[in-house]
Amino acid sequence: MQRLYRKRIILGVGGGIAAYKSAELVRRLLEQGAEVRVVMTKGGSEFITPLTLQALSGHPVHMDLLDPAAEAAMGHIDLAKWADLVLIAPATADLMARLAQGLANDLLTTLVLATDATVAIAPAMNQAMWRDPATQDNLHLLRSRGLKVFGPAAGSQACGDIGLGRMLEATELALCAAECFEHLALTGKHVLITAGPTQENIDPVRYITNHSSGKMGFALAEAAVEAGARVTLICGPVHLPTPDRVTRIDVVSARDMLAACEAGMPCDVFIASAAVADYRPEVVAAQKLKKDPSSGDGLLLRMVRNPDILATIAGRADRPFSVGFAAETEHLLDYAARKLKDKNLDLIVANDVANPSIGFNSEENACSVIDRQLQTTAFAQTSKGKIARQLVSFIAKRLDQV
Structure with missing residues (x-):
């Protein structure tokens, strides 16, 4: 049932007596880690109050298609995009007919037309309504x-009456949703x-950094979420949008990043894809450094x-399963293997950043992964998103073997 962890489920409640089971269904879905929002038809609200479902789900219940407050932000479209699953329980004969005809005459049917999520x-x-040929035709069409x-x-x-037509119990429906x-x-x-670079200040105006864009780390965060993980992304200064369902923590320096990582412990997997500055100025000037005529053409910084x-x-x-990145311009696999051993890692991902098509700021990547037995697995050049999914799958399989 862990398949529902962090899944976004819209529960549509139609106007039937079985709506009373919807309250228990909300509880069952939440118990399995799902996030639940409730959309009710007007008929549904006659059988169970929106306040009950609001209290159970922890969120306002949505009912009106033409709600001025919600529709100012295209509320039904936002809901449609938010969902991983739209589960309509109960689905009455009328509601099935309207879904079969593609009507959009209330919030729930409009949402179903607008979503790319699975609909159930x-x-x-x-029992007589269920057996009626019209209902059966609608059933076949929907399927x-x-x-x-x-x-x-x-x-x-x-x-x-006795016969087919009873809505499944909440526990059964939660299993079906999973x-x-x-x-x-x-x-x-x-x-x-x-992810990303770090910045080490020289003075209030200047700093030392590198060319890392953070794209690989952000792609890894998206891939880890897709794989069901709870993801914390600690990033240096980058200009990238936060991936959906990722907790983002922005930092500047290497020491900032270390503090954030330690605060984020414990974790199960640590993936260090950031390009962290190895050195920093020993002293950060309080004011902007000026040219010193007595120093000739040079400026000496002690690092x-x-x-x-x-x-x-x-x-x-309490070390997590630890994955490092080695961005090198020469002797790639040798340097990466040494880093794997020196830092006590489980895996290391070796990147040839001398290649401009897969180096910093590129949209594609290619890499090799080295494990503790120094076995190397190569991943061919493709988009960073695809590489990230391949790496997350590889990490998950190794994690299962620990």
Whole structure:
């Protein structure tokens, strides 16, 4: 059931007596780690109050398509984009008919048309209504369009009849919802990722940095979320939007980054993709440095070593599975293997940044991963997004072997 961890589920509540089961369904989904928002039809609100579902879900219940406050920000479109799954329970005969016809005459049906998420229905109606040819035609049409159908079950009904038409119980529906998602390799894991460059001040105006764009680290954060992980992204100064469902912490210097990493412990996996400055000026000038005629054409800066973030985290008593990056311009695999051993890493990703097509600021990458047995696995050049997914899958498999 961990497949529901951090999944975004919109629960649509139609106007049937089975709406009372929706309250329990919200609880079951939340227990499995899902985020739940509720959308009700007007009929649904006649059977169970929006206040009840608001209290259980922890969020306002959405009902009106033409809500001026919500629609100022295109509320139904935002909801449609937010969802990983739209689960309509109960789905009445009327609601099934409107979905089959592609109507958009209330918020719920409009949302279904606007979403790219999986849509599932849990039918609930009188046994005669369920058997009616019109309902069965609508059922077949909805299934042919890819909608998932959970139930119905057979048994006694509120009207006194016995037969097919009962909505599945909340526990069964939560299981069905989980089956909509593949088992994700990092479900329930906390992954901490560093990305981008660091900046080390010389004076209030100048600093030392490098060419890292942070693109690889941000792609790794997206891939880890897709794999089901809870992701903390600690990044130096970059101009990239925060990936969806990622906790972002912005830092400047190497010491800032180390402090943020230590504060983010414990984690299950630490991926250090940031290009951290090895050295910093020993003294940061309080005012902008001026040209000194007595020094001729030069300026002498005394540098001191920065803390080694990767070695520090990998050396902790509660060390996570630790993955480093080696960005080199020569002797790539030799230097990477040495870094793997010296820093006590589980894996190291070696990048040839001398190649402009896969170096800093590029949109593509190619790399080799070295493990503790010094076995090397190569990943061919492709987009950084695809490389990130391949790396996260590789890391997850190795994590399972620990």
